[in-house]
Every structure is written in C-alpha cells, then in structure tokens.
Amino acid sequence: MAIDGAQATPDVVEDVFDGHATGIEVEDPGGDTTQIQRPWNPDQIRVNTSQFSLRNILDQIDEGSIELAPDFQRLQVWRSDQKSLLVESLLLQIPLPAFYFAENVDGSFRVVDGLQRLSTLHAFVRGEEKGFALGKLEHLNDLKDLRFSDLPVPSQRRINNTQLIVNVIDPTTPRGVTYEIFKRINTGGTPLNAQEIRHCMSSPRSRDILRRMTHTDAFSKATGGRLTDHIRMNDREMALRFTAFWLKGIEAYQERPMMEQFLMDATEMLDDPKQVPDEQVAELEAAFERAMTHAYLVFGEHAFRKWPKGDDYRRPINRAMFESWSMALADPDYTTTGLRERRTAIVGAARERMTTDFSYLNAITSSTADRYRVDYRFKAAAADAGAGL
Known part of the structure; x- marks a missing residue:
C-alpha cells in the first residue's frame, strides 16, 4: 500500500569485498534461509x-x-x-x-x-x-x-x-547435507558465499548456461558493465535467480520459501538435461536476454536499482529488484517499440512506488526472502511494467 507524503528511501549499503565496492547492494534476506529444515539420519552422512x-x-x-x-x-x-x-x-x-x-x-x-x-x-x-x-x-x-x-x-x-x-x-550423503558441510567447513582466506558454494557443487552444464547468460551485451548494458565475471559470482547468482523463477514459478517459492534451497533446486534442474532439455535452455537464454534488453531500454543506467523521485544518484544493483523486474520485462508480449512508447509511464510508476510505497521498499530491502514480500515485489513489478497500456 502507499503512504501519504514522500517516504524516505532506506539507506543503501553497497557490498564490499577485499576493500573494493562490488556494485551490489547488501541484501537482508531475513532469518537463516540456508539452515537444515529437518534432521537427517546421521547414518546417511x-x-x-x-x-x-x-x-x-x-x-x-x-x-x-x-x-x-x-x-x-x-x-x-x-x-x-x-x-x-x-x-x-x-x-x-x-x-x-x-x-x-x-x-x-x-x-x-x-x-x-x-x-x-x-x-x-x-x-x-x-x-x-x-x-x-x-x-x-x-x-x-x-x-x-x-x-x-x-x-x-x-x-x-x-x-x-x-x-x-x-x-x-x-x-x-543427502545433497542438502553436502551443502551444509560446504557452508560449515570451507576455510579459505574468505569464506565462500552461497553462489560460490553452488558453483563448486554443480556440474559443467549449469555453469556453462549461467556463464552464457551473463556474457551478452544486453546483460552488460543492463548491469552497467560491472557484473560480468564478478569476483564474488554475483553475476551468476542474478542469472540463477531469474532462472529459478522462470523454471519453477513464484508459486513453487510460495510453497517452500527458502531462497537458497530454491536456487539450489534450480541449479540441479539445469544440470539435468532430462529436466531442462536443450530446447528449453535456448528459450531460457532468449527470455533472459529479452529481459536485459528491455530493462536497459526502459531504465537505462538505473536498471535494477532504487531510483526514487527527485534523486538521480545511481545506486548499486538490488537483487530483489533484479529478480522481479527481469521476470516482468521478460514477458514476450512486450515489444521494443511498445516499451519505448510507454517508457515514461513505466519509469514514472516505478519511481513513484520507490518513493511512496513503504511496503514495496520493505519488500526489496529487508527480509527479502519472506514469501509475502517476494509476492508483493513481483506483483508490483508486473503492474508497473504494464503502465500506460
């Protein structure tokens, strides 16, 4: 819902690695989204x-x-x-x-x-x-x-x-337990993050797919040229988030709202050509490139970034906005010509929401893995993408 008057945009904190800004906003998924949800039989480990x-x-x-x-x-x-x-x-x-x-x-x-x-x-x-x-x-x-x-x-x-x-x-040993072991015992100079763990656990097929998705001119433009071959693999995570919702649908997430498990399941699906045949992979890559092209066409250098009214400062990329807006703009019914004609209306609606809709700001800022906040931001992106129709 919207609130009266201008709502101050929450402070944006950019993730830093090894003393360098990563170009990605720090995410607060809320709670422990990777914990083991049920006890395994120790005999299986x-x-x-x-x-x-x-x-x-x-x-x-x-x-x-x-x-x-x-x-x-x-x-x-x-x-x-x-x-x-x-x-x-x-x-x-x-x-x-x-x-x-x-x-x-x-x-x-x-x-x-x-x-x-x-x-x-x-x-x-x-x-x-x-x-x-x-x-x-x-x-x-x-x-x-x-x-x-x-x-x-x-x-x-x-x-x-x-x-x-x-x-x-x-x-x-159950896959989930193996993931938990990855989390607990990796002892490198800097602990692996979730996407780095998924990368190490996955097979070449999914890694190649995610790499291709993030090595296009469309992705580079939409993300400001800073994410491709990202040192913390945030580019692959972005592509995987899109993939997970594209393959499984938001309904599947609502049934089991655990983001890390959701993304791990999608990784396993990509690794299995029986679950995701090559023809479907081609459709996935085309949908992702379409989303990236449309995002840059509409939002330019502010694509997937908080951009409230009256403030043109270019903020870091927001993961929650990336997954929801990329899915909205992947709609094959949207054409380049149509989006160009409606660009002002779409940007206006999105910026108004980022300025006055406190529920939306929460949905893209804190407890972002919460099922209700995921649902809210997806519906909001879909509605704003249809502005001017």
Missing part, C-alpha cells in the same frame, strides 16, 4: 578419511577426476606472497589442514574445502609456462624467484610426495 600424495592429487586434476571449477573467479585473489608461503610450507614439511572432497556417483570429486590451496599448488607444479615463480619466503630465501622446474630435485620430490589428508563425502 558418510565422510571417509583418506591420504593421498600431492602427485596423485595433481594427476587426478590433470585427468579430470578432480575438478577445480576453472571459471571460479575468486581463485585469483590470492596474492603472490600467499602462494609462495603455501609452497614453502610443503618444503618445510609443515602439515596442511585437511581437505574436503565430495565424491560423485561416477567416482570423480568436487573440492569442498581447499580449492584455493589445490589451485595454487597445481599452478606452481604443473601450470602453464612452468608455473609461477616463488616470491616472498620466510625461511628458504635461497629459493626465491625459482619456479618448480628450477628447484633442486630433492625439493621437487618433497613437494610431490607431500601427503594430504582428505575427508571424502560419500555420494550417498
């Missing part, structure tokens, strides 16, 4: 401990039995001195913390915890162009600036023979 040499692990990575999710952008944030000190730990025979793998039904593995460490070691020992050179070291300064191939043979052997403790999650 099987985690076995094994020991592997680093050489064996690297062999499995090279043959594809262990996947390092190559498009996982945040792997690149480790500084050169962090990488060098990790290698030095091996040379000093300092035991590394245990790794966690999730075993797939085909016997391959996904890395739950230790992704950055394994990627660093693989890059040093078997990376292209002989891997990286060692930088800052605290004890073995005579090895500074050397690559793996330059190290004395005993040092190379010591690295390859390093024994790693790996806790392997059996494939019979």
